[in-house]
Amino acid sequence: MNSQIRQTDSQGRLRHFLSIEGFRREQLEQILDTAESFAMLPGRQVKKVPLLRGKIITNLFFENSTRTRTTFELAAKLLSADVINFNVNVSATAKGETLLDTLRNIEAMHSDMFVVRHQASGAAHFIARHAAPGVSVINAGDGRHAHPTQAMLDMFTIRRHKGDFTPLRVAIVGDIQHSRVARSQIMALNTLGVSEVRVIAPRTLLPAEARTLGVHVYHNLEQGLEDVDVIIMLRLQKERMEHALLPSEHEYFQLYGLTTERLRRAGPDAIVMHPGPINRGVEIASEVADGPQSVILQQVSYGIAVRMAVMSMALGATAGEAPS
Amino acid sequence: MNSQIRQTDSQGRLRHFLSIEGFRREQLEQILDTAESFAMLPGRQVKKVPLLRGKIITNLFFENSTRTRTTFELAAKLLSADVINFNVNVSATAKGETLLDTLRNIEAMHSDMFVVRHQASGAAHFIARHAAPGVSVINAGDGRHAHPTQAMLDMFTIRRHKGDFTPLRVAIVGDIQHSRVARSQIMALNTLGVSEVRVIAPRTLLPAEARTLGVHVYHNLEQGLEDVDVIIMLRLQKERMEHALLPSEHEYFQLYGLTTERLRRAGPDAIVMHPGPINRGVEIASEVADGPQSVILQQVSYGIAVRMAVMSMALGATAGEAPS
Amino acid sequence: MNSQIRQTDSQGRLRHFLSIEGFRREQLEQILDTAESFAMLPGRQVKKVPLLRGKIITNLFFENSTRTRTTFELAAKLLSADVINFNVNVSATAKGETLLDTLRNIEAMHSDMFVVRHQASGAAHFIARHAAPGVSVINAGDGRHAHPTQAMLDMFTIRRHKGDFTPLRVAIVGDIQHSRVARSQIMALNTLGVSEVRVIAPRTLLPAEARTLGVHVYHNLEQGLEDVDVIIMLRLQKERMEHALLPSEHEYFQLYGLTTERLRRAGPDAIVMHPGPINRGVEIASEVADGPQSVILQQVSYGIAVRMAVMSMALGATAGEAPS
Numbered sequence A, B, C: 001m002n003s004q005i006r007q008t009d010s011q012g013r014l015r016h017f018l019s020i021e022g023f024r025r026e027q028l029e030q031i032l033d034t035a036e037s038f039a040m041l042p043g044r045q046v047k048k049v050p051l052l053r054g055k056i057i058t059n060l061f062f063e064n065s066t067r068t069r070t071t072f073e074l075a076a077k078l079l080s081a082d083v084i085n086f087n088v089n090v091s092a093t094a095k096g097e098t099l100l101d102t103l104r105n106i107e108a109m110h111s112d113m114f115v116v117r118h119q120a121s122g123a124a125h126f127i128a129r130h131a132a133p134g135v136s137v138i139n140a141g142d143g144r145h146a147h148p149t150q151a152m153l154d155m156f157t158i159r160r161h162k163g164d165f166t167p168l169r170v171a172i173v174g175d176i177q178h179s180r181v182a183r184s185q186i187m188a189l190n191t192l193g194v195s196e197v198r199v200i201a202p203r204t205l206l207p208a209e210a211r212t213l214g215v216h217v218y219h220n221l222e223q224g225l226e227d228v229d230v231i232i233m234l235r236l237q238k239e240r241m242e243h244a245l246l247p248s249e250h251e252y253f254q255l256y257g258l259t260t261e262r263l264r265r266a267g268p269d270a271i272v273m274h275p276g277p278i279n280r281g282v283e284i285a286s287e288v289a290d291g292p293q294s295v296i297l298q299q300v301s302y303g304i305a306v307r308m309a310v311m312s313m314a315l316g317a318t319a320g321e322a323p324s
Helices: A025-038 A066-078 A099-108 A123-130 A148-162 A180-191 A221-225 A249-256 A296-314 B025-038 B066-078 B099-108 B123-130 B148-162 B180-191 B208-213 B221-225 B249-256 B296-314 C025-038 C066-078 C099-108 C123-130 C148-162 C180-191 C208-213 C221-225 C249-256 C296-314
Strands: A056-061 A082-087 A113-118 A136-142 A169-173 A196-200 A216-218 A230-233 A271-273 B056-061 B082-087 B113-118 B136-142 B169-173 B196-200 B216-218 B230-233 B271-273 C056-061 C082-087 C113-118 C136-142 C169-173 C196-200 C216-218 C230-233 C271-273
Touching (some): A025 A148, A025 A180, A025 A296, A056 A066, A056 C066, A066 A113, A066 A296, A099 A123, A099 C296, A113 A123, A123 A136, A136 A148, A148 A230, A148 A296, A180 A196, A196 A221, B025 B180, B066 B136, B066 C056, B113 B123, B123 B136, B136 B148, B148 B230, B148 B296, B169 B221, B180 B208, B196 B221, B216 B221, B271 B296, B296 C099, C025 C180, C056 C066, C066 C136, C099 C123, C123 C136, C136 C148, C148 C180, C148 C271, C169 C221, C180 C196, C180 C208, C196 C221, C216 C221
Parallel strands (some): A113 A136, A169 A196, A169 A230, A196 A216, A230 A271, C113 C136, C230 C271
16 A cells, blocks of 8 residues: 555655554654653643744644644644644535545645545555655544554553563454554554564454454453553444444443453553543443553643654654654 | 632632632732733734743633634734634544543643633533643633623723722623623622622513622613613523513513613713624614714723733733733 | 725735725736745745734635635745634624624724635625724635635736736636636736737626626637637536536536647647636546646645735735845
């Protein structure tokens, strides 16, 4: 799908951020290091910096997602960029224009970066392929394919709590089949060299090619959680149940909901993550979501720093103070 | 409702602005004085000032109100803050997330201030109670409870035209029962020490506890207007008529519409106020709305200065040149 | 319609930009010269300039048009102005307020400039007539009346490719009857002194007064294109066909679609323009739209520079480096 698109330039510097695929370990670590330079200390705000002053960043959202759009808008404004929100649904495509014409038109308006959200897998690559030289594209979620900044904020959260990736056992629990986040996470975890990635899911929510992704597959939650250091819960899309892939919320929780009791199977210092919004009592019990091992809200905070890192790196403007 | 929330810190400095309740006269006067430092001279624009440079202000609107949102956005931008518009209806709550989870998530994105509009009374207090330390909350209207910046811009308008509050007789006319503005106005007028507050309304649009609010109640408009210095008309929500609380627009105007003739009952220099949008020929005659005693459009202008004052004070950044 | 509104002040400086009507040739050329100072070199971005720092520009859109709104927002931000997007449909008029009351209210919020889009002809003039002194109004399209910044970006595109207007033959092809762009283009071309303006349209899409506009009328596309230097295609509003003004898209293309073969009738260096979004295979063949004579995407880019020129001139802040 992305054979023709290079995400880095000839010097290995970030140009687009479309998927985790194709990045080496040092490159992902460089993103995490740069994010570190933006990350807030506990109780402190992220400080606005002038790195992208004068740059125009366009949020090109073909699919509504207020929360994701807002985190990118916030990250851009903290970098002193100007932000244009372009909701494509209400615009030109409604007038019968082709997608490519819409893109060419938006591009002719001269943005420095497009942050793209689209319901079709591969849309961000398509847009990057047709972007003018010097224009960066960031994938903010395309179909079931990828959501790389979400994966990187998860990696950042893990590194902040666990330090070294090498010895870690990580379990991803839930609807692997329909999750662009899970695909990106698995790739990032393997690239960063964790000891083991497990996926835990009912058979109906597991893609056929799961075993080729370099993961261990479990269908039993208790067994899968045994001794893990990191638990990543996925959001259950309630639409799935209507399509008979799942019996009921109640039954799902009985089998795959993360409860305090089940959490005891994991390592004593295991952290619990979730991309939000959480369905309390469906994929996770409230006492776990709000408990001492949950780092769910820190993920949201770290998301701003990680997006600032990716945006500033792709536009060639990094703080420079990031540790090598 | 707000027993646990302090709107000022231990030094008495503004932190949140949720309701007029709990503020002393000097504190309200300090807000008016600060607004004075921002207010435009006739024919002059408000000048942009760098007081909140680098701050992020999030408009958190659970209820659509383009006009109110715009005045806060404009005030924030004139203070050089960055503004994020977060419309909660179209976002997370639609995905089945609880309100508190939504709030915690938005908060984890690190805003310096939330401007909150919500259809439920007490929502702004709820959000302030759960906000991180250092994050300010401004109430932009919650249910029937309060709309304190609207009340303060009304006080500012009165002071600009009348100078001293002490000798004033003020009449509030219309749907007291359903008005968050009226509750805030009555409290502000009494705190600022006016001579007399009158409310004039049909029995069906008057709350049962009206007489406990420190006001004189009139059901006859002519009698109530006698010798007043300030007339505050409320907007008639047309929905009320459908619910049989009111006979018809025409009949309402016959009894409670402010006409030139009725205005003669008031003092010769009485000013006429209205929060907008006005219903011409329902609560007010066009010749009064557009007449020499009307200060309705000045209220809108002053609203920017008053919101700038509250925002900059709550974030600890005031111009300093305000008269004590 | 605009008898009472002067678009320039007593020194001839731009104040409003409502229609091409009333401007002299030198004035239009001054706009083009100023745009030249903002225009990007091939492969270069427009640079952000501080000319309108501290100014507030309000997009007042009564009719949805994401693309037009975005070009104005981008132009304003590249001039360092702050932008308020005020969508009037969802706001006050829904509450039963009159248009004039809405305007007065928005104006009382103190904007420096209104960019107005409205479905009624004359709306921008109406708003300019009621604007406070010192507030500028830019027409971003009103009914069938005018769309002057679109016309000026077309003139800019022509001048960039052809240099001198005097010897040019220009053909405008399509739905002249319903096009605000066509009216503005014809006026601008004649003011700038081109040799000949032709309009080519079926009889049903030509206004009765066409011959009074200083144009030559053709109903046959091949004949009309003979030896022209510039071809301006208009967008076909598909709604027209439902109203029986046109037989079918296919039949329209047979008679009035611009194909490679028909393009050969024009001069060998003729350029092809279109305001977008294009209907491929309806008014224009894909191979022409994407061919070497098409300057359609350059029009979009130049649109930013032209809007920057009009905005900065109307607010009295021009770069000064523009050639006289």
